[in-house]
Amino acid sequence: MTTTRESNVKTRIVSLASNLGFDIVRITTADPFLEDSATAIDSIRKGYMDGMPWYNENRVGRAADPKKLLPGAKSIIVVAMSYLPHENFDSSESSKGKVARYAQWQDYHLVMKRKLKELSDSLPDLVESPSVTRIFVDDGSFLERAAARRAGIGWFGKNSNILTTEYGSWVFLGALITDLDLEPDRALKKNCGSCVTCLIECPTGAIVSPYIIDATRCISYLTIENRGPIPIELRPLIGNWIFGCDICQEVCPVNRGVSTSRDSDLMPKMLSSLELVPLLNLTQGEFSSRFKNWPIKRAKLEGLKRNACVALGNSGDARAVSALGRVLFEDTDLVKQHAAWALGRIGGGKAKSILFEALARESDRNVRREILSAINSLN
Numbered sequence: 001m002t003t004t005r006e007s008n009v010k011t012r013i014v015s016l017a018s019n020l021g022f023d024i025v026r027i028t029t030a031d032p033f034l035e036d037s038a039t040a041i042d043s044i045r046k047g048y049m050d051g052m053p054w055y056n057e058n059r060v061g062r063a064a065d066p067k068k069l070l071p072g073a074k075s076i077i078v079v080a081m082s083y084l085p086h087e088n089f090d091s092s093e094s095s096k097g098k099v100a101r102y103a104q105w106q107d108y109h110l111v112m113k114r115k116l117k118e119l120s121d122s123l124p125d126l127v128e129s130p131s132v133t134r135i136f137v138d139d140g141s142f143l144e145r146a147a148a149r150r151a152g153i154g155w156f157g158k159n160s161n162i163l164t165t166e167y168g169s170w171v172f173l174g175a176l177i178t179d180l181d182l183e184p185d186r187a188l189k190k191n192c193g194s195c196v197t198c199l200i201e202c203p204t205g206a207i208v209s210p211y212i213i214d215a216t217r218c219i220s221y222l223t224i225e226n227r228g229p230i231p232i233e234l235r236p237l238i239g240n241w242i243f244g245c246d247i248c249q250e251v252c253p254v255n256r257g258v259s260t261s262r263d264s265d266l267m268p269k270m271l272s273s274l275e276l277v278p279l280l281n282l283t284q285g286e287f288s289s290r291f292k293n294w295p296i297k298r299a300k301l302e303g304l305k306r307n308a309c310v311a312l313g314n315s316g317d318a319r320a321v322s323a324l325g326r327v328l329f330e331d332t333d334l335v336k337q338h339a340a341w342a343l344g345r346i347g348g349g350k351a352k353s354i355l356f357e358a359l360a361r362e363s364d365r366n367v368r369r370e371i372l373s374a375i376n377s378l379n
Contacts, residue, residue: 010183012126013077013119020115021263022079022174023167026151026185030066030073030177036146037064039211048214052225063141066177070134075182076175077119078144078151080162081112082261084170095319096273097311100220100244101170103295110293111263112137112174120176127180137174144173152185158210159198159248165190168255198248203237207248219245223307224299229337229366232373235310236345242274242307243296276315277323279308280331305335313342321346325354328371329361336362337370344374352378 010027017025040060049055066073083102102108113135120133136142145162148154153173154164161169165188192210199207206218215221219241222230230238249255282290287301299307309327312320320342327339340358343351352375359371 007183009127013123013182016122016126017077017079017119020118021081022115023082023171023259023262024080024153024164026078026148026153027182028076028078028147028151028184030070030076032066033064033143033146033150036143037061040064040143043212043215048208048212048216050216051221051228052215059141063143064146066142066147069136069142070132070177070179072132072179073134073177075180075184076147076151076177077182078147078153079112079116079174079176080148080153080164080167080171081108081174081263082167082171082259083108084167084258084260095276095315095317097240097242097276097279097308098273099242099296100246101249102172103243105295107293107295108172109137109139112172116174116176120178123178123180129180132179134177135174136177138172142175142177144175147175148173150187152188155188155190155192156211157198157252157254158192158196159202159207159252160211160213161249163190163192163252163254166259168258169249169252170255170258192254195253197251197253201251202248203239204234219247223303227300227303229334230306230310232341235338235341236314238307238310239314240276240311242276242279242304242311243299276308276312277320280305280323280327302332302334305331306338309335309338309342313338313345316346318346318348318350321348321351321354324351325358328354328358333364333367336364336367340367340370340374344377347378 014025037060041057043049044057062068066076083105116135120135123131136144138144148162149156154162157163157169162173163169164171204217204219206214208214217234219238222234222238223241223243282301284301291297309324312324324339324342328336340355343355355371355375359368362368362371
């Protein structure tokens, strides 16, 4: 039975977290997430996480047990913050590359960690006893989505995102594991029913079955975590996404008419799309300076240029041929491969001439293969 004091403590914690800017605050126990752990390990064994060697079974085993992350853990304070902007931006122009909405803000990890640190520092006074805590915001070995589901933040959508009643899936998640014994909330009795819209609309077929994602086919993985070439057969399906993807969220019925972000700390600057050709000209120094404190830096300069080449190839914009040609002669082998592919997609006499000249100069086997493939596509 919950005592009046326990209820009052919980109310004070939730009130402070809300005042700090978190849109949803719930609490769950520090019991292991056994079902979620089993699902994650099964995905690893099926090869759905290939390309991310850091995401292994040992990491999942640790991430699924809060007591391994914080000895003596008893409760988890789970928070969610909406990142849906107040207005939509059109990034359908062929000269621009699309950026996932979560990356349109300056780095949310910094904002949420600061707020969770304030909450953590305030706990001893709120509960009138010492407390030990550990903070997680989507960049450590912890299953935030599993905690969010069990705490009642939301439920798992079939695209594996957490869906909330008021904010849809447009939320950042964070967690504060603590040794305090707090009254837990209940999981929501909601699900997606018979809806399979996200499975149908995913262009690369990355949602292989409800709740199961093949990350190796996911546009978000391909444009961010992937450090190698993007498979040729998937490139046309990426469209003009250059960092992440929102398609499975944009088509989700739960996301219609949801509330937008209320936190000004996330909004000092915004970007919804980026001019593609200028990205090909960025130096490392310019990239580091321009995207400091932005999630987009995770793609690295080489990855962003690679993605821009693919987007330009899909655009069919002949104005990009000269820039792609320069890249084909001067950039890294990885970027060259995708520039060659893009020139083959755009086509035309100038693109063909550049490809033949590059073939005569190029010595790298993989780049030559891409150039030959591009030339053959023009015949």
